[in-house]
Amino acid sequence: xxxxxxxxxxxxxxxxxxxxxxxxxxxxxxxxxxxxxxxxxxxxxxxxxxxxxxxxxxxxxxxxxxxxxxxxxxxxxxxxxxxxxxxxxxxxxxxxxxxxxxxxxxxxxxxxxxxxxxxxxxxxxxxxxxxxxxxxxxxxxxxxxxxxxxxxxxxxxxxxxxxxxxxxxxxxxxxxxxxxxxxxxxxxxxxxxxxxxxxxxxxxxxxxxxxxxxxxxxxxxxxxxxxxxxxxxxxxxxxxxxxxxxxxxxxxxxxxxxxxxxxxxxxxxxxxxxxxxxxxxxxxxxxxxxxxxxxxxxxxxxxxxxxxxxxxxxxxxxxxxxxxxxxxxxxxxxxxxxxxxxxxxxxxxxxxxxxxxxxxxxxxxxxxxxxxxxxxxxxxxxxxxxxxxxxxxxxxxxxxxxxxxxxxxxxxxxxxxxxxxxxxxxxxxxxxxxxxxxxxxxxxxxxxxxxxxxxxxxxxxxxxxxxxxxx
Numbered sequence: 001x002x003x004x005x006x007x008x009x010x011x012x013x014x015x016x017x018x019x020x021x022x023x024x025x026x027x028x029x030x031x032x033x034x035x036x037x038x039x040x041x042x043x044x045x046x047x048x049x050x051x052x053x054x055x056x057x058x059x060x061x062x063x064x065x066x067x068x069x070x071x072x073x074x075x076x077x078x079x080x081x082x083x084x085x086x087x088x089x090x091x092x093x094x095x096x097x098x099x100x101x102x103x104x105x106x107x108x109x110x111x112x113x114x115x116x117x118x119x120x121x122x123x124x125x126x127x128x129x130x131x132x133x134x135x136x137x138x139x140x141x142x143x144x145x146x147x148x149x150x151x152x153x154x155x156x157x158x159x160x161x162x163x164x165x166x167x168x169x170x171x172x173x174x175x176x177x178x179x180x181x182x183x184x185x186x187x188x189x190x191x192x193x194x195x196x197x198x199x200x201x202x203x204x205x206x207x208x209x210x211x212x213x214x215x216x217x218x219x220x221x222x223x224x225x226x227x228x229x230x231x232x233x234x235x236x237x238x239x240x241x242x243x244x245x246x247x248x249x250x251x252x253x254x255x256x257x258x259x260x261x262x263x264x265x266x267x268x269x270x271x272x273x274x275x276x277x278x279x280x281x282x283x284x285x286x287x288x289x290x291x292x293x294x295x296x297x298x299x300x301x302x303x304x305x306x307x308x309x310x311x312x313x314x315x316x317x318x319x320x321x322x323x324x325x326x327x328x329x330x331x332x333x334x335x336x337x338x339x340x341x342x343x344x345x346x347x348x349x350x351x352x353x354x355x356x357x358x359x360x361x362x363x364x365x366x367x368x369x370x371x372x373x374x375x376x377x378x379x380x381x382x383x384x385x386x387x388x389x390x391x392x393x394x395x396x397x398x399x400x401x402x403x404x405x406x407x408x409x410x411x412x413x414x415x416x417x418x419x420x421x422x423x424x425x426x427x428x429x430x431x432x433x434x435x436x437x438x439x440x441x442x443x444x445x446x447x448x449x450x451x452x453x454x455x456x457x458x459x460x461x462x463x464x465x466x467x468x469x470x471x
Contacts, residue, residue, distance in 0.1 A: 013074065013148045017141060021071040024137045028089055028130050029057065035126040036100060039118050049103055056099045057092060064088035067435045068442070073141035074149070077174070081142075083445035085134045090127060091438070097123050146176045152224075153181040155198035157214065159205045161185070167204050167228075186210050196221050204228040231389050234422045256395070256428040264430055269369050272437075273362040284356055287318055287348065294344040295322060300357055305374035307398035313366040315374055316357040320345030351444065358400050370433040371399025372421040383414050390418055396425045401440040409446075 033043055033053075042049035068088035072081055101119065104110050110117070154171065158164055161183070168180045184194050186206050191214075195201055201218050203211060205228060218225045227233070239250035257265070277284075288299045301319045304312050321340045341349065348354040361367040367374065372393045375383070383390045404412065404420035412420075424432070 013145055016144060016148070017071075017073055020073070020137060020141045020144075024071055024133065025061075027133055029061075031129050031133070032057065032093060032096065032126050035122045035129075036097070036119065038122055040100065040104070049100075052103065053096060053100050057096045060092045060095045061088075064091050067438045071138070071141065073138060074145040075177075078138050078142050079445070080442070081138045082135055083442055084439075085138070086131050087438075087441050089130050089134065093123060093127055093130070142176075151176055151179045152199035153197075154178045154200045154202055155182045155184065155194055156180050156202045156204065157184055157186050157191070157206065159186060159207060163205055167202070171202065186214060192217060192221075195223060198223060200224045200226065202226050202228075208232075229419050229423075231422070234419060234426055237423065238427045256425060261428075261430055265368065265433065266365075268430075268433070269362050269365075272369055273359040277359050277363065280356060283353075287344075287353060287356070290344045291319055291342075295319075295342045298323075304377050305398065306377060306380055306394070307366065307374055308394055308396055310394055312377065313361070313374075313398075315366075316360055318348055318354040318357060320348050320354050355400065362400060366398075368397045368399045369401065370424075370436050371396045371402055372424070373402060373405060373417075374398035379414075383418075387415060387418060389422075390414075392425070393418065393421050396428070401436060401443075403436060406436060406439050406443060 036053075037043035040049070043053065065088065068084040069076075069081070070085065070088075097119070098115070101110075101113060101115060101117075105113050156164065156167060156171070158167070164183050168183070171178050171180055178200060180202075182194055182198060184191055188194065195217055201223050203214060203225060206214065208230075211227070215225060215227070235252060236250060239252045242249045242251040291299045299319060300316050301321075302314050302316055305315045307313055320342060321338075322342060345354070358367060362369060375393070375398075380390075402421060403424040404417040408417055408420055424436070
């Protein structure tokens with residue numbers, strides 16, 4: 001009993017989160033089946049309809065869990081968890097609802113498929129209750145978790161103190177998890193004692209020749225380590241273990257895409273871009289009219305961008321800046337309270353609607369749905385000079401969305417965006433493309449996703465770039 005009590009005490013937070021996770025998923029399921037059974041009596045007892053609908057719900061829920069993540073309290077902030085879970089459960093509801101309506105097309109129910117019938121109001125009510133439940137359970141889970149878990153004392157080890165503020169600010173975003181209590185250079189003679197006094201060690205921009213000895217010290221002292229990714233880490237992130245005779249090697253495959261993957265990826269690009277262009281054509285027509293009424297022609301701006309193999313192409317976007325933007329501030333990217341942005345432009349940028357014409361670039365093969373964002377030519381040489389590894393982004397065709405756009409922000413530094421893009425390239429898979437495509441929806445819930453550069457920011461020529469040039 002004493003051992004059991006000790007185990008429960010040490011793992012009480014994990015057990016609590018596990019119990020809340022099970023309760024949340026179970027209640028979300030019961031809400032759907034309870035409200036959908038109002039007009040669908042086969043869902044009230046064991047039947048083929050119940051079994052098929054439950055199977056559809058379960059499989060879709062597992063897929064959405066892998067795409068959006070789940071009840072990840074204790075590791076993430078509440079808002080990202082809420083938005084991801086809400087989007088995931090909405091997809092599960094819609095897919096399962098469609099399957100149920102298809103099954104209802106039979107002599108005993110409907111003569112034809114009915115989407116907006118008597119069940120649709122119950123679907124809306126179901127999602128409203130589910131969203132409310134997610135908000136309550138996520139906030140409750142994080143609150144209880146961090147009451148049981150104090151923030152962990154962190155030691156930040158750097159190559160130079162000039163990096164301390166920027167990295168400490170990033171860690172400070174998660175202040176309930178980590179508190180930077182100490183900052184040291186890797187050359188500090190008293191470093192071992194300072195590592196021993198910390199709960200977590202962050203290694204940032206450490207020279208290669210000293211990083212491994214530091215990792216070994218942390219390993220010997222049983223300290224958790226977060227190491228800022230460098231190029232060699234990204235290159236080996238997808239390496240597969242391979243035993244040659246009796247020696248273990250890590251196999252790094254340079255060619256990430258097979259001919260079959262290329263064909264499937266291109267087919268997905270054509271199918272999705274063509275479908276979305278057709279469906280959203282009325283919206284795009286209204287946007288064009290709004291731009292004309294607000295600031296006149298042209299509606300689109302065109303700009304040369306860089307894609308795979310160093311090839312240039314002409315990107316298309318809805319114009320969001322004044323026609324004289326180039327004369328007012330040539331070669332300057334968007335900044336806070338930028339006077340060049342039009343009234344319609346502010347709205348389009350906020351909801352990313354200015355990107356819609358790029359679907360045409362995807363359809364004709366200039367771009368792909370998922371990949372590194374196409375780079376402005378004015379930034380290419382500058383970035384390659386400061387970051388020689390920047391050229392590695394050209395292994396993959398430029399995309400509409402990508403890892404850097406989902407996890408980063410508009411004003412994320414070029415180096416950090418490069419690392420995120422390389423992570424996508426080196427870990428390419430078609431499933432990851434599908435996952436990132438769906439996760440793009442979470443960007444709309446991030447207030448800072450379109451945060452502009454500050455006027456004095458030396459990085460104010462971001463890797464994506466949104467400076468309009470009318471042609």
